[in-house]
Amino acid sequence: MASSSSNTDFVDPQNGYEEDDLMSPGDHDHQFLERDDFEQELGTSGLEDPFSENFSDIARHGIVDVIADGDLVARPIILVYAHKLPSNKEFDHDKFLRYLQHTLDKVVDLDYSIVYCHYGLTSNNKPPLKWLIRAYQILDRRYKKHLKALFLVHPSTFIRVVWNIFKPFISLKFERKVHYVNYLHELNAHIRIAQLNLPQVIIDHDMSLVSASKTQYSIFGKVQPSEPPRPTQQFNVSLE
Template identity: 30%
Template sequence: MVMIDMADAVVDEEDQYERLLRRANVEDLTEVSGIGCLYQSGVDRQGRPVIVFLGKWFPANDLNLDKALLYLIHLMDPIVRGDYVIIYFHTMTLSRNYPSLRWLREVYNILPYKYKKNLKHFYIVHPTIWTKMMTWWFTTFMAPAIKEKVHNLPGMEYLFEIMSPDQLEVPAYVTEYDMTINGTNYYQPEHYLQNST
């Protein structure tokens, strides 16, 4: 009996995602796409698409989060059919940019298995103590399937082990901040990515 209920729950989740995908493909999402906080930026050295998310540009308190979810699905659905990488820039992000953990959990639960399975790495650039604590909590209790895929990086240059600099498009404030806190020539390629969680 429990097996049937769980199977029904999986079907319901798939139906919910398919409904959201249909909406994402017909609704006007310019309110969210125009912000520029989520986009594809080239490919990594293995040819996998790289998705960039700019925390500073995500107006969590002023944005229709339903539309934000639809835009995420619209952008990501064709990409997550294969392997992909996400880079989250926490650079100069303020508390008003943080979505609630409840909303993040809902989004994580709505997204089908292919999102989790095909995610190869999730890099957090310029993390803070808060970000590290929340990431640990989220990946330990809510999203253990991606825990080993999350890496905290203190600077942008660590990304260049995984992708060519000409494949990474970020706003000037990110590189300026990076140079301000790290200086120039700070990068020491000591396999940092393998030990960065």
């Protein structure tokens, strides 16, 4: 299939967080995520009933997609596209979290996987760090129990930083479900990529990465790993 060149080049943010994203040292305490009133500390008092709300204003962005039988054993897949997140100045992240919960509720009682396409996340559209923490807490054991795999496609330094922040609060069982995917072809062993109907901008970005890796191979004689490294590894060396 012929690919078209994207008119917009997304650049991974160099300054990982804005000032209002940062947490004070006390916030990193393990108890921060365990206290009963953490919603109040984050400026909210809990989620509303996700089934009583109109999410058409969120759904129109196409950030989340559901593939009914996307993997090799016909399990549903939840796709999340970072490049479709609108500007933080005009986006209701709290409502988006309720929309995620509403979407996951459709598959949460089945075995399912999540594919997060990181390409396109910038300093203008990335969710606040405290929102990510809240999302991890709100999407509790009910949502994690049947999650078989979380694929992080085209990860960047930002992903690795966030992983290091979350790692103290993540169980080993959940950690084993998380996989870095540097190139789309690495998904073939788990997912029918053709059924994902990925946006062309994601395919084009992947092609540029593959092309660059072939250039590195010809210059340095290095072979790219056939399996994506685990989140606890970098350059195939354990970080633990």
